[in-house]
Amino acid sequence: xxxxxxxxxxxxxxxxxxxxxxxxxxxxxxxxxxxxxxxxxxxxxxxxxxxxxxxxxxxxxxxxxxxxxxxxxx
Amino acid sequence: xxxxxxxxxxxxxxxxxxxxxxxxxxxxxxxxxxxxxxxxxxxxxxxxxxxxxxxxxxxxxxxxxxxxxxxxxxxxxxxxxxxxxxxxxxxxxxxxxxxxxxxxxxxxxxxxxxxxxxxxxxxxxxxxxxxxxxxxxxxxxxxxxxxxxxxxxxxxxxxxxxxxxxxxxxxxxxxxxxxxxxxxxxxxxxxxxxxxxxxxxxxxxxxxxxxxxxxxxxxxxxxxxxxxxxxxxxxxxxxxxxxxxxxxxxxxxxxxxxxxxxxxxxxxxxxxxxxxxxxxxxxxxxxxxxxxx
Numbered sequence: 215x216x217x218x219x220x221x222x223x224x225x226x227x228x229x230x231x232x233x234x235x236x237x238x239x240x241x242x243x244x245x246x247x248x249x250x251x252x253x254x255x256x257x258x259x260x261x262x263x264x265x266x267x268x269x270x271x272x273x274x275x276x277x278x279x280x281x282x283x284x285x286x287x288x
Numbered sequence: 289x290x291x292x293x294x295x296x297x298x299x300x301x302x303x304x305x306x307x308x309x310x311x312x313x314x315x316x317x318x319x320x321x322x323x324x325x326x327x328x329x330x331x332x333x334x335x336x337x338x339x340x341x342x343x344x345x346x347x348x349x350x351x352x353x354x355x356x357x358x359x360x361x362x363x364x365x366x367x368x369x370x371x372x373x374x375x376x377x378x379x380x381x382x383x384x385x386x387x388x389x390x391x392x393x394x395x396x397x398x399x400x401x402x403x404x405x406x407x408x409x410x411x412x413x414x415x416x417x418x419x420x421x422x423x424x425x426x427x428x429x430x431x432x433x434x435x436x437x438x439x440x441x442x443x444x445x446x447x448x449x450x451x452x453x454x455x456x457x458x459x460x461x462x463x464x465x466x467x468x469x470x471x472x473x474x475x476x477x478x479x480x481x482x483x484x485x486x487x488x489x490x491x492x493x494x495x496x497x498x499x500x501x502x503x504x505x506x507x508x509x510x511x512x513x514x515x516x517x518x519x520x521x522x523x524x525x526x527x528x529x530x531x532x533x534x535x536x537x538x539x540x541x542x543x544x545x546x547x548x549x550x551x552x553x554x555x556x557x558x559x560x561x562x563x564x565x566x567x568x569x570x571x572x573x574x575x576x577x578x579x580x581x
Contacts, residue, residue: 246328246379246381246382247379248376248379249331249377250362250376250379250417250419251311251355251362251419251420251482255414255415255417256413256414256415256427258378258379258381258382260385260437261413261429261433261435262333262378262382262385262388262413263382263385263388264385264387264388264389264518264559264563264564264565265385267508267509267515267516267518268520268543268544268557268559268565269449
């Protein structure tokens with residue numbers, strides 16, 4: 215890896231760590247609340263976790279979904 | 289705050305042209321037209337907004353606007369200049385939890401809708417809150433626990449039109465008891481409910497409003513047993529194979545490989561590097577049902 219690329223990656227890592235530690239990107243980095251706009255909106259919790267079950271079973275990994283663009287009238 | 293916004297842009301490898309702004313209205317210019325039941329927005333709640341932003345901007349070509357209010361940042365993702373989604377950070381305590389997309393449906397009377405949610409067995413997860421230029425919104429879970437947002441826009445709701453690549457194309461709800469759950473949405477959001485006559489399962493339904501099919505409801509698979517009720521947002525892509533090749537390169541996963549779906553389309557499900565699941569659809573043939581009288 216070229217030295218310049220290493221330096222760049224290191225810089226990006228430092229920036230990411232600073233963002234994480236200061237919370238300046240982070241709505242929600244205060245306590246366990248989700249901040250959405252100027253102040254906390256609601257409390258985080260397991261209910262907000264993504265399911266991620268797709269593909270684990272359910273017919274060999276297939277999910278039967280019909281895809282209907284707008285324009286489909288019923 | 290601008291310094292923090294600049295840090296975010298650098299970390300995400302985004303051009304400095306991304307700007308700080310207020311919340312963006314759903315429609316610009318504002319209208320008085322409302323389309324209750326239409327999916328008008330989606331937010332990704334993630335503990336790693338930098339990684340998620342990198343992924344979606346690279347995959348879909350979405351662009352970024354940073355909304356800053358009182359030193360808090362909300363990331364707006366736009367497709368071809370049209371805001372389509374938001375990105376909200378979860379707290380550090382949730383760092384290892386998988387991200388979740390939540391779609392928002394348009395409502396015209398949020399307090400009344402909230403009352404119907406609780407009356408019919410749902411829970412209010414995020415109380416109604418007014419956001420400047422956006423409107424009033426809340427997040428609830430239905431009687432099976434699937435999360436859905438409710439948004440009463442102050443600028444009207446977007447018109448119904450064929451989605452472009454990079455737009456939301458469809459939302460599908462997977463639940464244990466589709467029939468009972470569709471009844472919840474009929475009572476809460478006023479949807480018309482109709483069975484999907486093309487399905488070989490008698491448990492698939494459409495939710496419609498304003499003469500438009502807005503979403504589908506399908507049964508969860510029996511296996512795996514831990515499958516949890518969930519809404520799945522589906523984005524249209526121009527080329528499925530090229531998009532899926534990018535997914536792997538960007539650190540995402542293909543959860544369900546592409547396969548033929550309705551009306552000559554191809555469908556797949558992926559997860560972003562932070563665990564957020566999203567569907568992809570490609571119109572292989574002329575998949576616009578409006579052209580299929």
